[in-house]
Amino acid sequence: MLLLMTATGGLYLWRGGESLLLLLTAGGIIMCGGLLMQLYGPRRVNVQRTISPDRLSAGDAAVVEVKLTFASRIPLPWMIITDYWSGGSHQELVFPGFRRSFSYSYELLSVPRGVHQLHGCNVAWGDLPGLFTGSCQPDGKQIFKVLPKALYMGGTVPDNGLIPGDRVLPARGKHSSPQAADIRDYTPGDPFSRIHWKSSARKGTLQSRVPEREAGQMNCIVLASSPEDYDVPFGAYVPRSQRAAVIPAFEQAVSAAMGMLLSAERSSSYIQLFSGGWPEGMARHEGLGQLPGRVRDLLTEIAPSGSQSLSRLLEDASKSWIPGMTVSVITGRLEEESARTMARFLVQGVRVELYYVWDQPSPGSQTSGNPVRSPAGAAGTLPEMSRSTRQTPGGMTESGPGDPAASGSRQPSPGTIAGSLMRLGARIHCLNSAAPAQGYKGAENYGLPDTPSSH
Template sequence: MLTAGGIIGVLYAWRGGQALLFLLCVVVLLLLGGLILQLFGPRRIKVERTVTPARPVAGDTLRVQVQVSFTSRIPLPWMIIFDDWGSVSHQELLFPGFRRSFSYSYRLNEVPRGVHQLRACRAVWGDLPGWFTGSGKPAGEATFKVSPAPLYFRWSAPEGGVLPDQIRSAKWNRGSNEEAVDIRQYAPGDPLNRIHWKNSARRGVLQSRVPEQERGRMTCVVLDNCAVSYEVPYGALGARGRRGERPSGFEQAVSAATGQLLSAEHNGAYVQLFTGGWPEGLARHEGLGKLPVRVLDMLTEIAPDGGRSLPELLEDAARSWIPGMSVAVITGQLNEDSAKAIARYLVQGIKMDLYYVWDLPAPQRGSAGREKSSTAGSISDSLRRLGATLYCLDGALPVNGHGEVEFHVSAGKPTIW
């Protein structure tokens, strides 16, 4: 504008004329307005944010309530507040005039797990035509944590929580919800007198009654967070345009671990948690009832960057196993080394539940001692024959915080209700 004013001033001094004088006066007035906006514009801009709900889980829609206040000696035609949360951003157009405080809200949809911090906030204001603007960085920070969405399983469903499978079982049993909770899939080693033949005939698979001592069983949860375990196998890659539609394998694993811990908390059962990542190299929790905040924070911040492999985690966890305890192993990809470690404990008579995302063909030894590909079975099939209970997490999505997946007899196809 100064350049335009200088050119018009030179032309007016050289040629004169009413038209050039009028243009020169307009430019001078605009320059004075811009100067006043810069000198007496907004100061001490403060932005306060309140995020609800206070403890969200992954996939929730959050509501951000924003309170803006500032001081200014002149009326402002407009102001824009930019919020940058990294994965998503929001901008709000305000018309202050003589007002000095505003309140508005916006939504963050399907927020992923993790710690979310406001990366940048910027306020921009200007005159009515928008030719002169000013900007500033308002004071105020905002951080919130999003916990993983728990993925519950039939035997670990919290009491009082209605799951889709319980609703379906209630229809079969004419309103008998108790039977749906007291029955689970048959596991190798269950005695014949505990098989529920009537429910087995309805489902098409063997069902067993859950004894009282098994409902409040002690569990050790071993969560594998080694990056190698969550590398997607080539055969499991979907179409390029649809790869972001479902949670990653590691997110499914964390959801499964969260569901087990929260179920133990609700039922007052004893539970152990072993995973890599804390400063001592091993995240560990042992206890009854209420989960410490540090455990939930760890599950919120954990990433697939652990330096300890699954066999190493199992070896560390085995030192604290209690007789009668069941072990829940949660991993991404079943490989031969992990299968050997799990098989060693299965042979020792330890009850193990295996939660995995991807399966691989079981290696087969040839006559010369070389490994060759086998299409007759997979690693999960081999572990199932040794007595492991298998759960495939691929495609298991938490629904309203109460997702459920059922273990299957044949590997590769999860049954989701």
């Protein structure tokens, strides 16, 4: 600008003229404004932020309220405040004029699970034409955590605190015997010292006493955390245009684990949580009642980075199992090694509930050499499906017009791992996909519809 003014002044002294005088006067005014902006511009800029609501779940919108204060001797035509978050950035244009403090708010839409941090802030200002500007980076760090959105069996949580599908123990009547409530059928693995011989002789089948720890609902959650357990199978990829609407398999698994933990908290049930990245044979959480804050933080920050396979996790977790417990296994894709481990536990009398995203052909089936794929090659489908069925992005089969299965329940194909485990007595649940802004749907129940769920 100084060079331009020097050239304009030289031309005016040489040739004169009103036009050059006007340019010289306008340039001088602009230069004086820029000099004043540099000398007496904003100082002591302070930015404060408040994030609401206090507890966020994945897919929710976070409202950020910003209050900015500064000191300046001249009016400011405009300011731009830029916040750099871990998931993106936000710019706000304001016109302060003679004001020295102002507030505004903005939303962070569909915030994903995890710990979100403000990496930096930049405040810029300038004169009206925008030729002379200044900026600063106010200090201040902001961190907020986003919990996984809980996925419940059957839908949302009613006002009475019970989850649809919860198992409710019947109340004892006036004439019921308290001893009868402490006796159950014999389960393989029960020690002979707990066998109730009188009740066994009366019923004709072996009966066992219920230990004190088993009297309430008990559940062990085994959450697979190895990256291989969540690799998308060949043929299960969705088109690029639809990927934004599909929830990653690991996020669905963490949501299912959060729903089970919250259900156990409301019903004061005994719960265990096993996952990778922890000393072998040690549960990440074990107890009943209110969940500690560290458990919520664990599910907020957990990532599929464990080194233990699902089969190894099941072996470690089984060291603390007692008869009567329900084992909930959550994984992305089913594979042969872990399926054989679960089958062995089922034969031993362990109650297994399996939550998965992708199924695979079972070993020895006619389709065992084929990957999980859809007829159209878009989303992963279960093999051996008729032509009138299709697959949703989450791995669910949907019956089309004219399909005999359209009026009945949708179940895994007999030639898949899920179908084989269901025949052994496992409860099978396929996790659905839903857009985060709409919340997560419930899990589709396949196995043993006449048996109440334990959570």
